[in-house]
Amino acid sequence: MQRLLLGGACLAAGAGLGASLCGFLTEPRRGGPERLGLLARVPVVPVPSVQASELTVHPGGSGAVMKYGFPSLANIKTRESYVTSYDPRTRTASWVIEQLSPASLTGPSDRKYCDFKEDNSVHVYHRANNADYRGSGFDRGHLAAAANHKWSQKAMEETFYLSNVAPQDPQLNQNSWNNLEKLCRSLTRHYLNVFVCTGPLYLPRQEADGKLYVRYQVLGRNHVAVPTHFFKVVILERAGGGGVELRSYVLPNAPVDEKIPLERFLVPIETIERASGLLFVPNIMKRANSLQAITAK
Numbered sequence: 001m002q003r004l005l006l007g008g009a010c011l012a013a014g015a016g017l018g019a020s021l022c023g024f025l026t027e028p029r030r031g032g033p034e035r036l037g038l039l040a041r042v043p044v045v046p047v048p049s050v051q052a053s054e055l056t057v058h059p060g061g062s063g064a065v066m067k068y069g070f071p072s073l074a075n076i077k078t079r080e081s082y083v084t085s086y087d088p089r090t091r092t093a094s095w096v097i098e099q100l101s102p103a104s105l106t107g108p109s110d111r112k113y114c115d116f117k118e119d120n121s122v123h124v125y126h127r128a129n130n131a132d133y134r135g136s137g138f139d140r141g142h143l144a145a146a147a148n149h150k151w152s153q154k155a156m157e158e159t160f161y162l163s164n165v166a167p168q169d170p171q172l173n174q175n176s177w178n179n180l181e182k183l184c185r186s187l188t189r190h191y192l193n194v195f196v197c198t199g200p201l202y203l204p205r206q207e208a209d210g211k212l213y214v215r216y217q218v219l220g221r222n223h224v225a226v227p228t229h230f231f232k233v234v235i236l237e238r239a240g241g242g243g244v245e246l247r248s249y250v251l252p253n254a255p256v257d258e259k260i261p262l263e264r265f266l267v268p269i270e271t272i273e274r275a276s277g278l279l280f281v282p283n284i285m286k287r288a289n290s291l292q293a294i295t296a297k
Helices: 062-068 153-158 170-174 176-189 269-276 281-287
Strands: 003-006 009-012 044-047 076-078 082-087 092-100 139-142 165-168 193-201 229-237 244-252 291-294
Touching: 062 082, 062 092, 062 193, 062 281, 092 165, 092 176, 139 170, 165 170, 170 176, 176 193, 176 229, 176 244, 193 269, 229 269, 244 269, 244 281, 269 281, 281 291
Parallel strands: 244 291
Antiparallel strands: 003 009, 044 291, 076 082, 082 092, 092 193, 139 165, 193 229, 229 244
């Protein structure tokens, strides 16, 4: 059993996840010394303040997620209530951004009327289909979760495009990852606005020859890439102009013991930026009058 360092603790993560990631996921933290803050033992790293302007946000609409810009600009697709950047090489998204609010989490929509479907806006050479997943042993894991968009049946149905899906370990999808999605929804009770960016990661591991390699499985005729990990970046706006709080998580695409608290999977945001090739903080700093990054101890 190899061990993976996430959130400052070596966690049992299943075969094939490489001990080399212990070093990869412990980059220096941006913003200066740590201090104890929210989530019990989780320190808060202050980020310098900048002047911000206001933007009108309409809950439930995909335009709202543009408030903090996009972490990259390739192959952008806009849906009813989320925006995505599609990667034709992996047959899944590089990232998906959505805004959560009490209004978006309630409504008449029902997932029993939804079916996973091909995304016809993607060229047939570059898209996944349901046959790719059949018998693979992986779930079709939502990036923008269906339960986040109960306000509109159309919005919920659009989360079932396979361009919003990535192969996910069933135990992870149905347990710890599901708990993380529930946590994000619960944050809408405490913050003015909740923005969530989710995507896959393909991280290196050290092989027997001592060298680092990026290796991942592919599924089906269309070679849908199986991520080694998933990230979720949560941007939280405090009421009354109280600034912005940032939480960033990385979970391995493997069974995770539900007894491990989710805050143990918090990582410095630059860990995700370095690993994914995406940038979050520069865009946030253009719009936030203050920013605190909640990271792992």
